[in-house]
Amino acid sequence: MAKLLVVSPVDLGPELGKTVLWRPSVERFSAADADAAVEMARRTGPSLIVVDGFDPGGAAALVGRLRQDSLTRPSAIAVLSRSPSLADEESFRRAGANVVFAGMVHPQLWDARLEELLNVPRRLEARIPVRLATWSRATPEAAPLEGLTLNISVHGILLETPARLEVGSKIDLSFTLPGQRHELRVLGQVVREAGLVDGRWQSGVKFLILRGDARERIAAFIESSVRIPGQPAIPEGEAELPERAQWEIELRASEARKAAILDTxxxxxxxxxxxxxxxxxxxxxxxxxxxxxxxxxxxxxxxxxxxxxxxxxxxxxxxxxxxxxxxxxxxxxxxxxxxxxxxxxxxxxxxxxxxxxxxxxxxxxxxxxITARKQAEDALRKSEERFRAVVENSSDGICLLSGQGTVLYTSPSSSRLLGWRPEEREGRNVLEFVHPDDAERFSAFFAHCLHSAAAPLTIEVRARHRDGGWRLMELVAANHLAEPAVSAVVIN
The missing domain is CATH 3.30.450.20 (PAS domain)
Structure with missing residues (x-):
């Protein structure tokens, strides 16, 4: 059964109750302050610790304490923060948080990651000699190497080798767990390069195939080696690596952060x-x-x-x-x-x-x-080209108006009818070219047109000619403001 420890001065049940954390198969514990949280975590060994309700400094300090304690270090840690700054988030992760959830609780977005954190396998710090053979596409033969595990879980190992391992390369691993006689054989893949430390390369290796009962043996070894009060954390003769432990915590937090972002x-x-x-x-x-x-x-x-x-x-x-x-x-x-x-x-x-x-x-x-966007843009461009071709070759005078009555475009035939060059009308209000006695009637007509997306509407008005005279014209208006290729009221 997965175990959950919720650390908060307030009851988070109403918020977290809708997530996978509140399902019956999860055993839940709670603590209201940092000291109680550390004590409860040491006693219960939770799979996941959720921290909320602390100021940023207090939350980071608590996460740091949990990571420094060998009994609480294996637990996954999630920090809830309503509106963290980037600096706050980074401080949580540097302290050892696996993930930082920002904003209000969102089950649909959080559940997959919470489920993963609840089931993170135990990882044990242990130095175990490993023989490995790396394979590449260019070299058909295996090149034997000697390495050393820094930590191990049923999913993989943190491996230290004298030579650099290429990310993505497949490797055959052979090793014997402390206290056991049978050698385990595993096929793994290098999934990350952790860097060069003290002249030796460190790499994260994911297990792909565990032969025979290798998975069960590794799981049993880890469970039997987990420290309980008054007992050593790992088998006799295996030394802890405090400097490696801190590095591993930071790596785990970094990888968990990236996984949370990448997967969602x-x-x-x-x-x-x-x-x-x-x-x-x-x-x-x-x-x-x-x-x-x-x-x-x-x-x-x-x-x-x-x-x-x-x-x-x-x-x-x-x-x-x-x-x-x-x-x-x-x-x-x-x-x-x-x-x-x-x-x-x-x-x-x-x-x-x-x-x-x-x-x-x-x-x-x-x-x-952006395939869909490009297709939409191309369709719009072609529609605009067809519309412009129709307008510019029409014998009727055509004018495009905005929803405020501003002249957006006038066709060449419109210029022939009233004498105005396009640039002399475009950008001006259409009422400037309507006879004053017809202006009120045209305004009502235009307002009606704006609220009608049905059949075109017709009106007769006197329009101003460039020579100062007036011409009686029959206008047909259609509202195409909602059509991206036009976005105007069309009058001809």
Whole structure:
């Protein structure tokens, strides 16, 4: 059964009661202050801790205490904040929060992420020797390496190796858990590069296939090694790594933050490194480009989703930015074409941001498929062209008026009838060209036309000629204000 600890000076039941946190299968505990929260978390070992009702500094301090305590460290932590600043959110995450929910409780948006946090598998800090063989498309033979786990769960490991592992690469892992005799064999994939620490590379490895009873053995090892008061956290002979623990907390918070954003984003979100290799590819991107995240992770953007005609410009722009800092597309929206897995092209709107993480530069692109918008714009343009062609070739004088009676356009034939050049009438109110004795009647007619989207209306009025005289004219008016291609009252 999943366990939930709600830490708040006020009752959150009315708000959280509509979420998955209040289902019968979740065992709930509560605490009103920080000290009580730490004590309750140590005693109950909750799957998820929800923090709310504290000032930003107090919330960050509580999260930090929970992360520093070896008994409470494994729990996932969510901070609720009604209107956090960016600095507040960053302070929560730096302290170790897995996710920050801003604004009012929204079950439809939150439940998927809360469900995931309730079921985060336990992770144990442990140094376990690992033999691994990496495989690449270019090299058919395995290259054996020796590595060391920094932590382990049933989903994957944080792995330390003397050589760098390429993101996206598949690796065979062989290791023996402390206190056991049987070697476990696992197929994994490098899903993130954590950086270079003390001359050794750290990588996040996701388990793809656990052979035999490997999953059950790992789960049993973790459960039996979780510290309870008065007992060591890991088997005898295994040393804790406080410096690694803090790093792992920060990494977990960062990855959870990205996962929360990526999994709920409506737009495609793609992150690449300084070499142009894809390190993040969210669900919307999978749907947009028609390819799985696992298939593109570790491959370059140019080779997977970019048109051949744009590759050279992409490479030049990336190289220029990395060497000079000069950017042409960062921080602004641009339109370009993308390539789906089936080779088809489609228009996208693109915005790119960049961030420096330690010695690593990352670029994140937010993409939106604008096929429907482009089709609508094209249809509107063609409709406008057809309308203009009809108007300009009509023998009748045609005038377009705004809803306020401003002359927007006059046709060439209208100029021949009344002598006014288009620029002499456009931008002026139509009543300036109506005989004073007919103005009131025309105003009522025009008002009636604005409220009628049915059949055209007819009126006879005297119109001013450029020579100063008046011409009696029969006008037919039709309201097309609601039609994007016209957006005017048409009078002829």
């Amino acid at each position: 984003a409506l737009d495609a979100v793609i992150t690449m490194d300084a070499e142009g290799r894809i390190v993040e590819f969210n669900r919307a991107a999978e749907e947009m480009f028609g390819c799985d995240r696992a298939a593109v992770t570790g491959r370059t953007v140019a080779d997977t989703i970019m048109l051949d005609s744009l590759r050279e410009r992409h490479h030049r722009g990336l190289a220029r930015y990395l060497s000079t800092g000069e950017a042409t597309v960062l921080g602004r929206r641009v339109e370009m074409s993308g390539r789906r897995a089936d080779g088809s092209e489609f228009p996208v709107e693109l915005a790119i941001t960049t961030v420096q993480l330690d010695r690593r530069r990352l670029f994140t692109a937010y993409l939106r498929d």
